[in-house]
Amino acid sequence: AQSVAQPEDQVNVAEGNPLTVKCTYSVSGNPYLFWYVQYPNRGLQFLLKYITGDNLVKGSYGFEAEFNKSQTSFHLKKPSALVSDSALYFCAVRRQTGANNLFFGTGTRLTVIP
């Protein structure tokens, strides 16, 4: 079975500081990993994904994520947070083969404090 854990419901960070939003996963076989962002009253927007290759994935809006197979983690990072980064962030995983659905975490609300 596949699952995703986002251990922090809420992350607060000062503007200009680096931010990290944590994600760990469980999946049989090799994973596809995704990060999505959701702004109020909007659908999810794709940030980045890991399929294969370089463990460091760069995505939209200056975000990046590092795939760590030994720790089964895919933490989202940004070197310098902006107030406009405040939103709800979802990590998702799916197997490379088999069922087509993404398994989502419960989300982490990021608040960037001016």
Next chain:
Amino acid sequence: NAGVTQTPKFRILKIGQSMTLQCTQDMNHNYMYWYRQDPGMGLKLIYYSVGAGITDKGEVPNGYNVSRSTTEDFPLRLELAAPSQTSVYFCASSMDRDYTEAFFGQGTRLTVV
């Protein structure tokens, strides 16, 4: 603007009523999905389609039906609404099964009373 369009944005249904949530995309994506998002939870897949005429169940299909007569449209049907179906529904589309260039709609907030 290209993307996924859902209608309506909000709806209140009485128990036992039926309705159809509309979803259309203009990116010529073969793959389309319906997810539901319950409060404090991640999204769960209801149904998906890999192309016109082909649909399949996701993780939580009970109480729903779908059809895919065209590439653009993927409506979700609730036949007998129940309070457990109160949720926010998201339609999505992608180029392939890897969710390449996946787009999500703005969501439909459904309340069943």
